[in-house]
Amino acid sequence: MRRFDPAALPGFAWIAVGALILLWAPIATMVVYSFNASQSVALWGGFSLQWYAAAAGNAAVQAAALRSVVIALSAAAIASAVAKMAALGTTRRGGFRGRRVIYLVINQPLMVPEIVTAVALLIVFASVKVATGYAGLGYLILAHSAFCVPFAYLPIRARLEGMDRSLETAAADLYATPWQTFRHVTLPILAPGIAAGAMLAFVISLDDVIITEFVKSAGQDTLPTYMLGQLRRAVTPEVNAISTALLALTVTLLTAFFVLTRRRDTKP
C-alpha cells in the first residue's frame, strides 16, 4: 500500500518537469542544430562540423575570441588580486567602523542595473578618450575588473570565515613570522577560494554584453558583442556553433568551481 505523503502536492511534479524542460529545450535545440549540415536553422540535414569550422576560420570571430580571453584573463587576475586583499582586510579584524561601507562598495555591481553602470561608464570614458587620445583595451579591462570584484571577493570571504584560526596561532607558537604564517598556512587554505573566485570572475567577464557594448571603441568587439551584432542582422548557424562552444566552456569552468568549493564540505 502506498503511504500517504503530505509533501506530494498534486500537479507540482508535472509543473516542475515542465519548467525544467522549458529551461533545457531551447539550449538543447541550439546545441543539436549547431551540428546541422543544412543551412536552414529549422531543418535537419545530417551531422556536420561545418559551422564550427566556419566560425573558427572567420577572422572576425578569431579576433573577438582572442579579445574576450585577454579581457577576461586580465579582469579575473586584477579582480581576484584586489578582492583577496579586501577579503583579508574585512574578515579578520572584528567589526570596525566603516566595514559596512566597504561591503556596500564592493557589492555595488551586484545591486546597480547593468545598463545604468554602462551609460555611466560611457559618459566618463567618452570624455577621457577625447582628453587623452587613448582608445585601447584598457577601458574594457578596467570596467570588467571593477564589476568582477564581488564575484572574486565572495568565495574568498566564505573560505576565510570558515577557516580555523587556531592553525595560525599554532604557526605563531612555532616561531613563524606573520609573513611566513600567511605564506605557508593562510594562503594554501585560501587557495581554493581564490581559484573559485577567479574562475567566476572569468566566466562573468567572458559573458558580459551590456557594459562591453557601451564601453568598447570601434573595432573592439568581444565574442558576445560580435554575436549581438550578428543577431541584429540575420541568424546564421555559425552563431549556434559559437554559442555552443561558449556554453561548453562555461559548463567546464562551473563544474571545476563546484568541485573546488565542495572540498570544504567533505573535509573532516
Add this chain to the structure above:
Amino acid sequence: MTDRAAPTPAERSGARSGWLLSAPALLLLAIGATGPLLVIVVYAFLEKGSYSGVQWAFSTEAWFQVLFERDIFDDTVTLADAHLTILWRSVKLSLATTALAFLLGLPTAWFIATRPPECRAVWLFLVTIPFWTNLLIRTFAIMEVIRNGGILNSALMGLGLIETPIQILYTDAAVLIGMVYVYLPLMVLPLYAAVERFDMRLLEAAHDLYASRWQALRRVVLPVIRPGIVAGSILVFVPSLGAYVTPRLLGGGKNMMIGNFIELQFGQGRNWPLGAALSLILLLVVLCALVLLTRLTQREAEE
C-alpha cells in the same frame, strides 16, 4: 557588543589595516563603477548639447521630459505618451515575469527539495547550469524556438493545430516568454533554499487538523517560506526592470523597455540628460526594492 566603547589600540590598528587592504578594491570600483554613477547624477541636471553630450548649465528640463512634452511651436505642455507607454510596459512586463516565474518556480523548487537527498544536487545542477549560461546565448536559444520558422511553430503546424505560423517574435509576449525563461533560475534557487529548510512535519500537522492540500499550502507553507518568495521575487523583478538584451532581441525596435529607452537617449536620441534622468529613476526603483527586501528578510530573521 563593544560598538559604543572607545576603540582600543588593537581595534584601531585593525581598522587601519582593514581600510588599507581594501583600498585597491575600493579604488578600482570608484573608477570603474561607483564614481561614474555620481557623474550620472550631475548629467541629469544639465542642458542637452546641440549635437550630443551636454552643455554645462543647470537645468531640470530632463526630469520634466520624462513625463511631459513641450510643443516646439506654441510651448503647450502635454503628457509624453510614448515615454509613459515604455515606462508602463517595463513595470507591467517585469511584474508579469515575476508572477509567472513564481508560478513555475515554486513547484520546481518544491519538487527538487522533496527528492531524496542524494539526488537533489543533480536536480539543482540542472537549474544552476542555465543560470550561469550567458544571457545572450539563452535569449538567442529561446528566439530560435519562438520565431516564425522555429521549432514551436513548426511543431504546431506539424500537428495541424495551426495553419500559418503565429507571430510571437517582436511582440510583448515574446519579451515576457524570454524574460521568464532567462530569469526563472533566479526564482527557483532562493525558493529551493527556503523549501529545503521547511519542516515537512508542519504539513502532516495541518493534514491531521483536516486542512485540505490547498489550505495547507496557502496557510502553512507560503507564510513559512516567505523570505525565499521575497528574495526570489526581487531577484527576478530587479533585472527584468533593467533588462536590455532580451527586449532588444525579442521585442524588436518597437517594444522597448526602459533599458532600451535609456540606450536610445545616448544613441539616436542624442539626449544625454534625459538618459541620465531615466537611469537615476531606474536605479532608485531598484534600490527601493532592495531596501524592502532587506527589511522584510531581517524582520523574518528577528521573529
